[in-house]
Amino acid sequence: MPVFKDQNAKKNSWFYVLELGKDANGKRKNKKKRGFKTKKEAEKALVEAQSALNKGEYIEPSKILYKEYLTQWLIEKQQTIKRQSAKTTEQIVRTHIVPSIGCIPLCNLNTLHIQKFVNELHKKGLADGTIKRIFNVVNTSLNKAEKLQLVQKNVASTIDKPKVNHKEMKAWDVNEVQHFLELARNNRYYIAFHLAIMTGMRQGEILGLRWQDVDLEGALLRITQTISHDGKEFVQGAKSASGVRTIALPPETVTALKTHRHMTSQERLQIGEMYQVSGLVVCTSKGTKMLPRSLSTVWASLLGKSGLPKIRFHDLRHTHASLMLKMGVHAKVVSERLGHSSIQITLDRYSHLLPNMQEEAANGLGQMIFKASNAL
Template sequence: MPVYRDDAHKTWYYVVNFYDASGKRKQKRKRGFNTKKEATEALRKLEVQFNEGTYVESKNISFNQYIEDWLSIKKRSLSNSTISLYERSIKNHISPSLGNTLLSKMKPQHIQKFLIGMHEAGLADASIKRIFNIVNVCLNDAVNFGDLPSNPAKKVEKPKVLPKEMKIWTVDQIQRFLKCSNYHRMYCIFHLAIMTGLRKGEILGLLWKNVDLEKQVLYVNQTLETDGKTFKTGAKTKSGVRSVTISPSTKEVLLKHKEQQNAEREYFASEYGDLDLVICAENGAPYHPRNLTRTFNILTKKAELPHIRFHDLRHTHAALMIAQNEPMKLIAERLGHSKITTTMDTYGHLFPNMQRDASNRLDQTIFGELD
């Protein structure tokens, strides 16, 4: 399968001969690669499709068939929760609107009409953007595989999502919630969320072997997915695999929680499914994220506090760190952000107060002794 240089345009292209399903000999060529390496890699991907029997000429395939074939390959690198999200989006939104369009005939107008339809159906901006991104990535891959000359979605204005107002609790509200939930079996979850900033899946996937109570450090290296059954090694991002120090009070909460868990293990005996989870159901099974959300909402209402999401406890933790003037790098590391800019972009609106305090301290430093 040779790769050639197009001297006239100073680019590279490949030519490949193959036989279709009917045994008819055909030829496929793809031009416009900037380097020989790019053309060779694209050709190798095509060769894999030929060998696996998954190649279908783009001019004869509907977008519905193409995106389903694309997802079947993509699944190898996606989490179960992401696969479920993609499948729902394709079934409920993408296929009904774009499914019957031939891939080779896909135009920007089709994408634009698709976006308008979702807006008219009342979908949230965030949902529209997420669904659009699935289509966009699929079409990008179609270009990379040589099935499309260009991505029509790139010629359409991408959906925008206005940032939601961040809801956090004050110190008084935190204290009221912790006091109200102190009796609850799952108190440890709420304490960990507020005191460490861990995500829901990170807390529900935490193992005792990754908690060093003596050194007061816990290690995040697996998460429980939204299905409440599957554990994913690693974290949401590469930097999400991290160590997080815990306070003396958190250590005591964990010790008390472990005593309670040991009693449950003894009670259930052989029926106890010991997965070494810090947070689990009474019989040792994973604690379902939906149950956590339900419990958190009930306790929030009981404490007569403003409604916030469980995830907002993570934001509350970050806000408390900022209020204490902790170094931004430290905050980013605790939250598992790969870049400090991510932390700054997320919590930048909390910085004006810090700047005012800094200005006041500078005023005191320079002019304080002149009073």
């Protein structure tokens, strides 16, 4: 193996020479990589670089801009993530990263560039969660570049990662939920709001729900697909592996689903051949898919008429979780209904409810034991 030791170097003296083939003039091309502590480290790095070269993944660092590297990284990344995640990642690269730091040569990218980039994102007023997602794309792409020996080190790994300061989530109480459901009862899309409150489903999951995934006899429904944020396509699976889940339904929700199905059946009879059979639970009066932005418009209209505290559609999901936890339902059950990847996410997200729940549990235990004791 073409691995050598620089006798003049005091430390990190080992280096390798990677043969890149020949240029247009037939001249042999080599790439030298220095900075390894031991011969074994240099040999390992050479094997990885040679493997990348054989797969067509190796690019000479001195001749590539960060945006050019990102283009190739995206192609590979899209093979390992879901379509919706791939679209989001591509949008982040195109909208945020490339315009700011894309023209910097990959090998010249440093910590100051990354820190300045993150600072600029904050100045633009972007949400903490958005900034964290953008940074994660930069960090992940540079991790790969380091593994491919395109950069000496992932310079993003040395700065403090952006933190998300979770705002206290808004949720309605029982009376507010009852008021809204009564107001929305005669709305054609009532079932969408009913499902959000009674199951904790996300908007994309509700708009992707099909009748084939609903078991009215067993009072169950299964999340197997979602609609994309722009409404252009359906994505199989869910936001995460745990998002593909089965949710038990109360009798009232089964009744609401039956009523909704009867309504859509009548619409199909009235329209006839022009009706498009999509199999979707929530669809337009013509049977076509309901776009997220269209449902958001209906939601905003109803919310404005209700006089209730202003919350987002997504907060109906938080309302579901909050009401269940306040009822004393175990956090594990709530986590499963929401499709969280771990119970810790549920506990962290709804920790503000736990102190009151602990107090109620303590009082309940005291009454159960000592009330019985006093009766003896």
